[in-house]
Amino acid sequence: MAERGRYGRDEVAEILDAGLIAHVGVDTPDGPLVLPMAYARDEENLYLHGALANHLLNSGEGTEICVTVTHLDGLVMARTPFHNSMNYRCVVVRGRAYRVEEAAAKERALKLVTDHIVAIWDTSRPPSAEDFRATLVLQLPLLEASAKVRAGDPVDDAEDMAGDWWAGVVPLTTRFELPTSAADLTEGIPTPTAVANLAHRTPDTRHSS
Amino acid sequence: MAERGRYGRDEVAEILDAGLIAHVGVDTPDGPLVLPMAYARDEENLYLHGALANHLLNSGEGTEICVTVTHLDGLVMARTPFHNSMNYRCVVVRGRAYRVEEAAAKERALKLVTDHIVAIWDTSRPPSAEDFRATLVLQLPLLEASAKVRAGDPVDDAEDMAGDWWAGVVPLTTRFELPTSAADLTEGIPTPTAVANLAHRTPDTRHSS
Numbered sequence: 445m446a447e448r449g450r451y452g453r454d455e456v457a458e459i460l461d462a463g464l465i466a467h468v469g470v471d472t473p474d475g476p477l478v479l480p481m482a483y484a485r486d487e488e489n490l491y492l493h494g495a496l497a498n499h500l501l502n503s504g505e506g507t508e509i510c511v512t513v514t515h516l517d518g519l520v521m522a523r524t525p526f527h528n529s530m531n532y533r534c535v536v537v538r539g540r541a542y543r544v545e546e547a548a549a550k551e552r553a554l555k556l557v558t559d560h561i562v563a564i565w566d567t568s569r570p571p572s573a574e575d576f577r578a579t580l581v582l583q584l585p586l587l588e589a590s591a592k593v594r595a596g597d598p599v600d601d602a603e604d605m606a607g608d609w610w611a612g613v614v615p616l617t618t619r620f621e622l623p624t625s626a627a628d629l630t631e632g633i634p635t636p637t638a639v640a641n642l643a644h645r646t647p648d649t650r651h652s653s
Numbered sequence: 654m655a656e657r658g659r660y661g662r663d664e665v666a667e668i669l670d671a672g673l674i675a676h677v678g679v680d681t682p683d684g685p686l687v688l689p690m691a692y693a694r695d696e697e698n699l700y701l702h703g704a705l706a707n708h709l710l711n712s713g714e715g716t717e718i719c720v721t722v723t724h725l726d727g728l729v730m731a732r733t734p735f736h737n738s739m740n741y742r743c744v745v746v747r748g749r750a751y752r753v754e755e756a757a758a759k760e761r762a763l764k765l766v767t768d769h770i771v772a773i774w775d776t777s778r779p780p781s782a783e784d785f786r787a788t789l790v791l792q793l794p795l796l797e798a799s800a801k802v803r804a805g806d807p808v809d810d811a812e813d814m815a816g817d818w819w820a821g822v823v824p825l826t827t828r829f830e831l832p833t834s835a836a837d838l839t840e841g842i843p844t845p846t847a848v849a850n851l852a853h854r855t856p857d858t859r860h861s862s
Contacts, residue, residue, distance in 0.1 A: 464825075465725060465739065467676035469687035475717025475747055476685050478678035480725075482739070508684025516674060516689075519829075521848065524778040525767040526788065530674065530691070538684055558734040562823075569733040569818050579735065597835040609778050610842050614771075614851055615830040616673075620728075626806040626820040633819050639730065642823055 455591040459535045460485045462648040463513035464561060468492060470504040477503065483511065484556035489583040490537050491544070491553040496580050504541045505582060511537045515648075518616050522598035523609035529594060531613065537589040544581040553581045562650065567636045620645050664800040668744045669694050671857040672722035673770060677701060679713040686712065692720065693765035698792040699746050700753070700762040705789050713750045714791060720746045724857075727825050731807035732818040738803060740822065746798040753790040762790045771859065776845045829854050 466483045469476055479500050484491045490511055494501045518531040544550045551571070558565045598611045620642040623635055642650055675692040678685055688709050693700045699720055703710045727740040753759045760780070767774045807820045829851040832844055851859055 464728075465723065465741075467678075467687050467721060467723070469676075469678035469685035469719070471680055471685050476678035476680050476687075476719045477745075477747070478676050478687050478719045478721040479745065480721070480723040480739075480741065480743060482737075510678070510685045510687045512676060512687040512689070514674065514676070514689040519673075519770060519851075521771075521773060521832075522777075524780065524784065525763070525774055526780060526784040528691075528767065528770070530689075532674075532689065534689060536686075536688065538686070554734070558737065561728055561737070562730075564730060565734055567818070568731075569813050569816055571733065571735060575733065575735040597837070600835075600837075604778050605837060605839070607778055608839065608842050609776070610845050610848065611835040611838055612832050612844070612848070613835070614832045614848060616827060616856075617830055618825060618827040621824040621826055623730075623821050623823045626809075626822070628806070628809075628814060629820055630814070630817065633817050635821070636819050639819065639821075639823060642728075647825075 455593065456535050456586070456589045457485070459515065459533045459591050460490070460513055461651065462515060464647050466511045466513045468500060468504070469510040469512070470500055471507065472503050482557055482561065484553070484560035485586065486556060489585055491557055492582045492584070493554060493557050494580055496578055498580055501580050501582055505543050507540065508538065509541045509584060511584060516616055517595065519614040520598045521610070521612055521614065523600045523604040523607060523611050527598055527600055529598065531595050533591070533593045535589060535591045537584060537586060539585050539588045541582040541584045544583050547576070550576060550581050553583065554579065562642060563638045564636055567638070618646055620650070664802065665744050665795070665798045666694070668724065668742045668800050669699070669722055670860065671724060673856050675720045675722045677709060677713070678719040678721070679709055680716065681712050691766055691770065693762070693769035694795065695765060698794055700766055700790060700792055702763060702766050702788055702790045705787055707789055710789050710791055714752050716749065717747065718750045718793060720793060725825055726804070728823040729807045730819070730821055730823065732809045732813040732816060732820050736807055736809055738807065740804050742800070742802045744798060744800045746793055746795060748794050748797045750791040750793045753792050756785070759785060759790050762792065763788065771851060772847045773845055776847070827855055829859070
């Protein structure tokens with residue numbers, strides 16, 4: 445049978461940690477706008493960053509926004525397309541987003557957003573004052589966060605099971621391939637261990653050793 | 654060098670056809686709401702469907718909505734995290750969504766949404782009048798649709814290239830695994846060819862023979 449339902453704080457954290465991008469929705473004078481963005485979280489907040497001029501972040505600052513992170517785990521095919529579904533893990537965070545101004549808090553948030561993908565902040569070129577100045581960081585409290593998960597087989601009506609229609613699941617897997625060095629990389633600079641370790645992993649397991 | 658930019662009608666169609674789910678944003682009294690949904694398109698419209706009681710579709714009917722489809726193709730790692738990026742293909746469609754009422758148009762839209770994932774409408778249990786009654790379909794014109802694509806290497810500043818920091822790309826690939834029949838499937842019912850053919854393919858190539 446399928447399990448589908450809402451989950452608590454631990455599932456929210458787990459799903460957010462496994463994700464690479466969020467789809468961020470804001471209201472604009474032209475209606476809602478949804479764009480993909482990098483993100484990170486700590487125990488209290490979710491963080492988004494972009495250029496100072498970023499239209500989405502500027503529209504979202506000080507207003508209600510919605511940040512949605514979805515993992516698609518499989519296609520769920522029932523005897524009837526009207527019962528088709530997807531297996532997925534999804535977190536929706538809603539609330540008012542605020543700009544992070546304080547220097548230490550902003551640096552911490554930017555390190556979190558970088559290392560959320562892969563921990564390379566400490567092995568990259570150290571940030572400059574100009575880097576920080578040119579970057580806008582928003583924080584969104586994790587108070588209104590809910591997780592929804594669907595897993596398992598399709599659920600058909602009894603009368604449909606009597607028929608000879610197929611039903612099942614097609615799993616989906618996302619993996620990192622081998623890293624390719626930039627064409628302009630100086631010869632002999634090694635790939636950081638954290639990056640090399642991604643190869644053949646899934647986003648879900650990228651942080652586990 | 655990286656290519657990043659906006660593209661036209663063909664790229665919009667190609668990116669929408671490769672996608673499995675969209676992130677749909679609507680305005681609600683509690684602020685924006687963004688949820689993942691199945692979708693399909695024809696030459697003029699994008700289609701969304703759900704149960705009659707679907708909160709998102711009911712909030713979006715007759716109002717401005719935003720439908721965003723994103724493919725994440727790779728992590729782009731620069732010498733400085735402030736130039737990190739992602740390689741992606743993204744389509745954003747904005748506009749007013751309308752309910753599809755006319756029976757033939759509604760059936761056509763529901764077949765499109767089903768077969769967009771994998772063409773199994775014709776080999777599944779034929780729809781009943783109740784199936785149609787219980788399903789809400791919205792259409793969104795593809796007039797305000799834009800595609801954005803980022804591909805290729807990171808772009809660093811000249812002074813950073815002098816340093817010994819690594820830069821490159823970590824590609825991401827999503828594949829369908831072998832289908833698993835439902836535990837309650839009657840013995841001997843074969844997997845439909847269209848479903849069996851998905852195995853080891855990527856969403857991008859699922860419709861090509």
